Amino acid sequence: MKTKYVVVEDYNPIWKEEFKSIKNELLTVLSGKIVSIEHVGSTSVEGLCAKPIIDIDIVIDKNFEEVKGLLESRGYIYEGDLGIHGREAFRYINKPHLMTHHLYVCNKDNKELYRHITFRDYLRNHKKERDTY
Numbered sequence: 001m002k003t004k005y006v007v008v009e010d011y012n013p014i015w016k017e018e019f020k021s022i023k024n025e026l027l028t029v030l031s032g033k034i035v036s037i038e039h040v041g042s043t044s045v046e047g048l049c050a051k052p053i054i055d056i057d058i059v060i061d062k063n064f065e066e067v068k069g070l071l072e073s074r075g076y077i078y079e080g081d082l083g084i085h086g087r088e089a090f091r092y093i094n095k096p097h098l099m100t101h102h103l104y105v106c107n108k109d110n111k112e113l114y115r116h117i118t119f120r121d122y123l124r125n126h127k128k129e130r131d132t133y
Contacts, residue, residue: 006051007051007052008049008050008051009049009050009051009052010049011045011046011047011048011049011050012052013046015043015044015050015052015054015099016039016046018054018098018099018101019039019043019044019054019056021098021099022054022056022098022099022101023037023039023056025074025098026056026058026074029070029071029073029074030058030067030070030071033060033063033066033067033070034058034059034060034061034067035059035060035061035108036058036059037056037057037058037059038056038057038058038059038113038116038117038120039054039055039056039120040055040056040057040116040117040119040120041053041054041055041102041116041120042055043055044120044124045120045123045124045130046124047127047130047131048123048130048133052099052100053099053100053101053102054099054100054101054102055101055102055104055116056101056102056103056104057087057104057105057106057113057116057117058103058104058105058106059106059107059108059113060105060106060107060108061107061108062107064088064105064107067105068088068105071090071103071105075092075093075094075095076090076091076092076103077090077091077092077093078090079091084112085112086106086107086110086111086112086113087104087105087106087110087112087113088104088105088106089102089103089104090103090104090105091103
């Protein structure tokens with residue numbers, strides 16, 4: 001069995017810019033079809049060490065099939081919920097100009113989305129807890 005190494009880096013301000021680049025590319029096809037695009041996970045919290053992979057939640061309002069089709073037209077491949085109900089995962093091909101990222105589509109009322117946003121915002125607003133984490 002091959003062991004995978006996990007790389008964790010000090011916070012890098014480029015992560016914020018890379019998220020914006022990915023978001024802007026997604027908005028070219030999704031604008032007007034979604035509620036929002038959220039930068040979540042450790043790279044979204046300034047000052048927090050993280051794996052250098054951008055986590056993105058696309059927030060929708062019950063139009064998953066339409067959004068799925070639009071993402072597929074841009075080279076994203078649907079992978080199902082990967083065991084987390086209501087969080088639909090996508091991988092991508094032919095996007096060497098974008099930083100490595102995990103892309104998920106969640107309904108605006110989804111419990112996992114709420115957890116992502118709440119945890120991100122808590123760490124952003126509580127330096128002591130962020131530093132402990």
